[in-house]
Amino acid sequence: MALLLASAAVLAAIIATRASFLANEAAGHWQQAVRSEIKRAAATVEDVRYVYTSEAPLAYRIAEAQVREQAFREAAEGATGEIQAALLHEADVQKALADALIPASEIAADARYALPEGGFDLSTRLADNRALNPELLAVDPDAEMDVGDRVSAKAVMLVAAGLPVGLTLLLGALATAIARYRRVLLAAGVVAMGSAVTAALAIELLA
Amino acid sequence: MTRLDLDLEVVEETAKGTPFHRWTAALIGAIAVLASILALLQVNASQEDQRASLMATRLSTAISERVEASSLLFTFSGSTARDALALAIEATSRTLTTLQSGDPTGVEEARAQPDATAAERLQEIAVVMGALPVAGGPVDPHTAEVLRADIPDLEQMVLQQNQQVDMAESWATRSSRAVLGLTLLALAGVLSGLAASFGAGRAGRAALTAAAAATLVAALAGVAALLP
Numbered sequence: 001m002a003l004l005l006a007s008a009a010v011l012a013a014i015i016a017t018r019a020s021f022l023a024n025e026a027a028g029h030w031q032q033a034v035r036s037e038i039k040r041a042a043a044t045v046e047d048v049r050y051v052y053t054s055e056a057p058l059a060y061r062i063a064e065a066q067v068r069e070q071a072f073r074e075a076a077e078g079a080t081g082e083i084q085a086a087l088l089h090e091a092d093v094q095k096a097l098a099d100a101l102i103p104a105s106e107i108a109a110d111a112r113y114a115l116p117e118g119g120f121d122l123s124t125r126l127a128d129n130r131a132l133n134p135e136l137l138a139v140d141p142d143a144e145m146d147v148g149d150r151v152s153a154k155a156v157m158l159v160a161a162g163l164p165v166g167l168t169l170l171l172g173a174l175a176t177a178i179a180r181y182r183r184v185l186l187a188a189g190v191v192a193m194g195s196a197v198t199a200a201l202a203i204e205l206l207a
Numbered sequence: 208m209t210r211l212d213l214d215l216e217v218v219e220e221t222a223k224g225t226p227f228h229r230w231t232a233a234l235i236g237a238i239a240v241l242a243s244i245l246a247l248l249q250v251n252a253s254q255e256d257q258r259a260s261l262m263a264t265r266l267s268t269a270i271s272e273r274v275e276a277s278s279l280l281f282t283f284s285g286s287t288a289r290d291a292l293a294l295a296i297e298a299t300s301r302t303l304t305t306l307q308s309g310d311p312t313g314v315e316e317a318r319a320q321p322d323a324t325a326a327e328r329l330q331e332i333a334v335v336m337g338a339l340p341v342a343g344g345p346v347d348p349h350t351a352e353v354l355r356a357d358i359p360d361l362e363q364m365v366l367q368q369n370q371q372v373d374m375a376e377s378w379a380t381r382s383s384r385a386v387l388g389l390t391l392l393a394l395a396g397v398l399s400g401l402a403a404s405f406g407a408g409r410a411g412r413a414a415l416t417a418a419a420a421a422t423l424v425a426a427l428a429g430v431a432a433l434l435p
Contacts, residue, residue: 016246023254030261037265041272044350048276052283060287060336064294067328071321079317086314087321119332127345137347141265152254159243159250166243170236177232 001175001182004189008168011193015162015200022155029148036141043136051126059107062098063119069094154207161203164196227407227415234418235399241426242392248432249385256378259371266368273356273364280354284337291333295326381432388428395421 072091076084102108113120130137171189175182301319310316339355340346346354398418405411 012243019250023250026254027257030258034261034264034268037268040349041268044353045272045275045279048279048350048354052279056283056336057286060283060290060333063332063336064290064325064329067332068294068322068325071325071328072318074324075317075321082312083314083317087317090318090321115332115335117331117335118328119336122336123338123340124345126340126350127347130347130350137349145262145265148258152258156247156251156254159247162243162246163240166240169239170233173232173236173239174229177229 001172001186004186004193005169005172005176008165008172008189008193008196011196011200012162012165012169015158015165015196018204019155019158019162022151022158026148026152026155029144029151033141033144033148036139036144040136040139040141043133043139044130047126047129051122051129055105055107055125056120056122058101058105059113059120059122062101062105062108065094065098065101067118069098150207154203157203157207158200161196161199164192164199168192168196225407227411228403231399231403231415234415234422235396238392238395238399238418238422241422241429242389245385245388245392245425245429245432248429249382249389252378252382252385252432256375256382259375259378263368263371263375266364266371270361270364270368273353273361276350276353277356280337280339284333287333287337288330291326291329294322294329298322298326377435381435384428384432388425388432391421391425391428395419395425 069091072087072094076087076091079087098108107113107120107122107125113122113125115121168189171185171192175185175189178185298319301315301322305315305319340351342348342351344351395418398414398421402411402414402418405414
């Protein structure tokens with residue numbers, strides 16, 4: 001009887017300790033998911049900011065100069081004399097402007113980003129910028145959250161496995177006080193204890 | 208996390224077999240069972256509380272990310288559209304001014320037309336350059352999703368975030384109720400030990416009655432921990 005009660009107390013302590021570790025581990029994964037979310041958000045916003053506020057305005061300015069140059073040259077083809085000269089002059093001005101700006105723009109300097117209808121492919125540029133830091137692209141808070149969920153479920157299940165331990169203690173306590181049913185109560189206590197051990201082991205190994 | 212301890216000496220004290228000792232033993236056993244149930248409720252509620260609280264934080268971050276990133280794209284898109292429109296207005300203004308003040312050489316009027324043409328093309332280019340990334344395009348899915356977030360998406364996320372905050376508060380309350388129950392059970396355990404030590408006299412009965420009352424209130428706290 002004393003052995004049963006002592007075993008139940010020890011098992012309860014083991015289950016409580018293990019469940020506590022698992023609960024802390026789950027919380028750790030969830031907190032890591034928050035940190036990952038912040039990290040991913042910061043990286044995304046920074047890449048978007050760099051492309052659309054640092055690079056894109058200059059690229060658009062170059063596209064504007066190129067489009068205006070083309071428009072002036074097209075207009076000059078149908079003109080003559082002083083007007084044609086003025087239009088070609090303006091086209092040259094726009095070309096010089098574009099030529100001066102292109103070396104400063106990684107987007108405009110790379111033919112891969114040029115669009116056939118004019119302008120530049122900023123989506124591809126953004127994708128290329130993001131690909132420079134593959135470790136940041138690989139950040140996945142949802143995966144961390146899922147791990148935390150699994151560990152948390154295991155912790156809760158393990159505590160649930162402690163329910164038969166409580167029952168064992170009840171039966172053991174009653175066995176000490178009710179001599180008439182002592183054997184039956186003890187046997188039931190042993191069964192409850194066995195089920196608790198089996199459940200705890202199964203959860204620990206399989207969950 | 209609450210550890211369940213059983214004082215074996217107290218159990219041994221109840222072994223005399225009188226009704227008082229049987230009640231004491233039964234109460235100690237009931238405390239053990241109730242403690243295991245309340246521990247389960249408390250651990251579950253505590254885990255749900257932490258999860259919901261951290262999910263709310265995650266969603267806040269995700270909402271900020273979408274607001275900030277999409278506003279950068281929209282700002283660029285709006286700025287380029289404005290620039291293209293300004294060029295068109297400049298071309299029109301040049302034509303109007305020429306008509307009002309005269310243009311002997313025709314150069315000014317000739318310059319207006321290419322700018323008007325360029326402005327039309329630039330408006331199309333501004334739309335293309337400021338376009339949202341398409342699904343399955345070169346941009347990674349997360350960034351594309353962030354940039355495509357619109358007001359209904361954000362409203363939905365805010366709703367989810369608020370729900371998580373409410374859930375966290377609810378689970379925290381339930382966890383506190385379970386902790387209250389466990390605290391009362393600890394008190395009941397001490398009182399049961401005292402009852403066993405005092406024996407079947409007035410003091411022992413008083414301690415046992417108080418222990419039973421504490422256990423009953425702990426059980427009610429456990430029921431309350433089940434309610435949202």
